Amino acid sequence: MPAPARTPDSAAPPALSARAVTKRYGTLVANDAIDLDVRPGEILALLGENGAGKSTLVKILSGLVRPDSGEVLVGGRPLPDGDPQAARAAGIGVVHQHFMLVPDMTATENVALAEGANGRYDAASIRARLVEIGERHGMPVRPDVPVETLPVGERQRIEILKCLLRDARVLLFDEPSAVLSPAEWDRLAEVLAALAASGLAIVLITHKLGEIAAVADRCTVIRGGRVVDTVEVGSTPPEELARMMVGRDVVLRTERPLVAPGPVVLDVSGLALRAYRGDRDLGPVDLQVRGGEVLGIAGVEGNGQSELADLISGVRSPTSGSVTVTARTGRGPGRTGTIAEDRHADGLALPLSVTDNLMMRAIGERVFSRLGVLRPARIRRHCADLVARFDVRTTGLDTPVASLSGGNQQKIVLAREMHGEPDLLVAAQPTRGLDVGAIEFVHSQINAHKAAGGATVLVSAELDEIFALSDRIAVMSSGRVVAVLDAADATRDRIGELMAAGREGATS
Structure with a gap:
C-alpha cells in the first residue's frame, strides 16, 4: 500500500x-x-x-x-x-x-x-x-x-x-x-x-x-x-x-516445480475439534494430499489453520475424524515431519545445543545408540553433516540454539524434520521472521521434498508464499475449509473473498 x-x-x-x-x-x-x-x-x-x-x-x-x-x-x-x-x-x-x-x-x-x-x-x-x-x-x-x-x-x-x-x-x-x-x-x-x-x-x-x-x-x-x-x-x-x-544474487520469486502426483499420502476424513477458540468449532474437514503435491492452507489468522496443522501433525487429538499418513510408495504407514508455527515455543529447545536440537527425533535410531548407550562420534558426524548440508551458521555444535539468528534456528528445524525423508511435511508459517536469503533456502527445501515425491501441507499467512509453492489452495474461514482451488485458477481477489465470506461448501 x-x-x-x-x-x-x-x-x-x-x-x-x-x-x-x-x-x-x-x-x-x-x-x-x-x-x-x-x-x-x-x-x-x-x-x-x-x-x-x-x-x-x-x-x-x-x-x-x-x-x-x-x-x-x-x-x-x-x-x-x-x-x-x-x-x-x-x-x-x-x-x-x-x-x-x-x-x-x-x-x-x-x-x-x-x-x-x-x-x-x-x-x-x-x-x-x-x-x-x-x-x-x-x-x-x-x-x-x-x-x-x-x-x-x-x-x-x-x-x-x-x-x-x-x-x-x-x-x-x-x-x-x-x-x-x-x-x-x-x-x-x-x-x-x-x-x-x-x-x-x-x-x-x-x-x-x-x-x-x-x-x-x-x-x-x-x-x-x-x-x-x-x-x-x-x-x-x-x-x-x-x-x-x-552479498549475492537472490531469487525473489520461487519457481514451482511440476511433479506428476503420486499416491495419496495424507487422507483427512471428518476431522473436527470442538471449541478450539472459545465457542468456535473446527471442521469437519475432509482433505487429501498426494505425493509430489503441495496443498496450501490460506485464511485470516484465527480461522483454524493452526489447529488443523496441529491435528494433522499429531500435536493435538481431534474430537472426531481421522488422519491417515501413508508412505509415498503407497504401501505401509508414512512418516511426518513438522515445521512448528512458533519455532521458539514448539520447534526448538532454545537453551540446548545445536546437537541436542538436531538429534531430538533421531536419538533412538540404532545407528546412534546401542543397547541404550549413545554413540557420540556418530552423533557428531551426523550433526556436522546436517549443519553443512543446511548451511547453518554456528560457531560449533555445542552452541546454544538461543544464540543463533532466526534463519539459522529455522534451518536446524528443517534439518531435523527433513532427516530420513518424511512422506508428509507439515510446514506451518515456515518463513515467518526470516530474511530473503533464508526464505529462498526454505522454499528450495520444500520444493526438493516435493520433487522427491513427498507430500506437503503448507500453512502460511503470506499469500505470495502460498501462490509460489502450492499446487492447490484450501481456504479456511470460521474453522471450515470453504473451498479448495487449483493454483492455476486462484487469484488474490478470489482467495480474499473466500477468506472474508466463507460461504462456499468444502470440497477436496
Missing part, C-alpha cells in the same frame, strides 16, 4: 544519529563502526539478514546496550551510553517484535505501568489520554479490555500509543510485521506513513523488501555488522537491495 505523499526535509538536522557505533561479543563483532541518520518526517528502513546486527543496533539506539565505542545523538546531542531511561526522556520509543505487555492487564493499566505510577495512578486521566491520542493518530484501541483477548494488530497499536504518550519523537520498529497478518500490515503501513507525516522520525527494522517499498524513504543496508550503503528506496530496485543485504 503506497504511503501518503510526504516530503521529508533532507536538509533538516537528523533527529537520531549513530556515529561509528561498534559492539563486540567476544570475537563476534555485532556492529562495526555503524553510521546512521534519520530525519524528522522520514521513514528510514534498516535492512539486513537475520544475524546482521540489526537488533544489537536497536538496543544501542534505545539505551539497552552500551556500545564499545562510538556514540548516539538525539537532536545533535550525545545520548548517555546504556541508559534506557535517558533514551526515553530524549524521545526515543521502541515497538518491539515481541510485545512488552502484561496479558491480563487492560490497555489503560499497561500504559500506567509503562509510565511508572509508583502504585498510584489516575486511571480516568490515563484512559482519556489513551483514547484521545489513539483517535488523533487513527489507532483506536479498547482501553478497558485485557490485552490477551485483543487481536495482534490492536496490541501493537497499544505499544505504539505507549510511546506516543511519552512524547516520543523517534520511533524504532523492530520487525513489526513478524506477528501480523497481511491485512494488519497494510493497516500498520498507513499508521507509519501518518506518523511520519506528523513529523516523527521512524526507523523500520526489517528484512522484507515489500515493506520497504511500501513505506520507506531511504534504506540503510547492513551486512555482517557493517553498513553496506544507504540508498533512496524509490530509485533502487528490490533485486539490488537483496543483493546488498545478502
Whole structure:
C-alpha cells in the first residue's frame, strides 16, 4: 500500500544519529563502526539478514546496550551510553517484535505501568489520554479490555500509543510485521506513513523488501555488522537491495516445480475439534494430499489453520475424524515431519545445543545408540553433516540454539524434520521472521521434498508464499475449509473473498 505523499526535509538536522557505533561479543563483532541518520518526517528502513546486527543496533539506539565505542545523538546531542531511561526522556520509543505487555492487564493499566505510577495512578486521566491520542493518530484501541483477548494488530497499536504518550519523537520498529497478518500490515503501513507525516522520525527494522517499498524513504543496508550503503528506496530496485543485504544474487520469486502426483499420502476424513477458540468449532474437514503435491492452507489468522496443522501433525487429538499418513510408495504407514508455527515455543529447545536440537527425533535410531548407550562420534558426524548440508551458521555444535539468528534456528528445524525423508511435511508459517536469503533456502527445501515425491501441507499467512509453492489452495474461514482451488485458477481477489465470506461448501 503506497504511503501518503510526504516530503521529508533532507536538509533538516537528523533527529537520531549513530556515529561509528561498534559492539563486540567476544570475537563476534555485532556492529562495526555503524553510521546512521534519520530525519524528522522520514521513514528510514534498516535492512539486513537475520544475524546482521540489526537488533544489537536497536538496543544501542534505545539505551539497552552500551556500545564499545562510538556514540548516539538525539537532536545533535550525545545520548548517555546504556541508559534506557535517558533514551526515553530524549524521545526515543521502541515497538518491539515481541510485545512488552502484561496479558491480563487492560490497555489503560499497561500504559500506567509503562509510565511508572509508583502504585498510584489516575486511571480516568490515563484512559482519556489513551483514547484521545489513539483517535488523533487513527489507532483506536479498547482501553478497558485485557490485552490477551485483543487481536495482534490492536496490541501493537497499544505499544505504539505507549510511546506516543511519552512524547516520543523517534520511533524504532523492530520487525513489526513478524506477528501480523497481511491485512494488519497494510493497516500498520498507513499508521507509519501518518506518523511520519506528523513529523516523527521512524526507523523500520526489517528484512522484507515489500515493506520497504511500501513505506520507506531511504534504506540503510547492513551486512555482517557493517553498513553496506544507504540508498533512496524509490530509485533502487528490490533485486539490488537483496543483493546488498545478502552479498549475492537472490531469487525473489520461487519457481514451482511440476511433479506428476503420486499416491495419496495424507487422507483427512471428518476431522473436527470442538471449541478450539472459545465457542468456535473446527471442521469437519475432509482433505487429501498426494505425493509430489503441495496443498496450501490460506485464511485470516484465527480461522483454524493452526489447529488443523496441529491435528494433522499429531500435536493435538481431534474430537472426531481421522488422519491417515501413508508412505509415498503407497504401501505401509508414512512418516511426518513438522515445521512448528512458533519455532521458539514448539520447534526448538532454545537453551540446548545445536546437537541436542538436531538429534531430538533421531536419538533412538540404532545407528546412534546401542543397547541404550549413545554413540557420540556418530552423533557428531551426523550433526556436522546436517549443519553443512543446511548451511547453518554456528560457531560449533555445542552452541546454544538461543544464540543463533532466526534463519539459522529455522534451518536446524528443517534439518531435523527433513532427516530420513518424511512422506508428509507439515510446514506451518515456515518463513515467518526470516530474511530473503533464508526464505529462498526454505522454499528450495520444500520444493526438493516435493520433487522427491513427498507430500506437503503448507500453512502460511503470506499469500505470495502460498501462490509460489502450492499446487492447490484450501481456504479456511470460521474453522471450515470453504473451498479448495487449483493454483492455476486462484487469484488474490478470489482467495480474499473466500477468506472474508466463507460461504462456499468444502470440497477436496
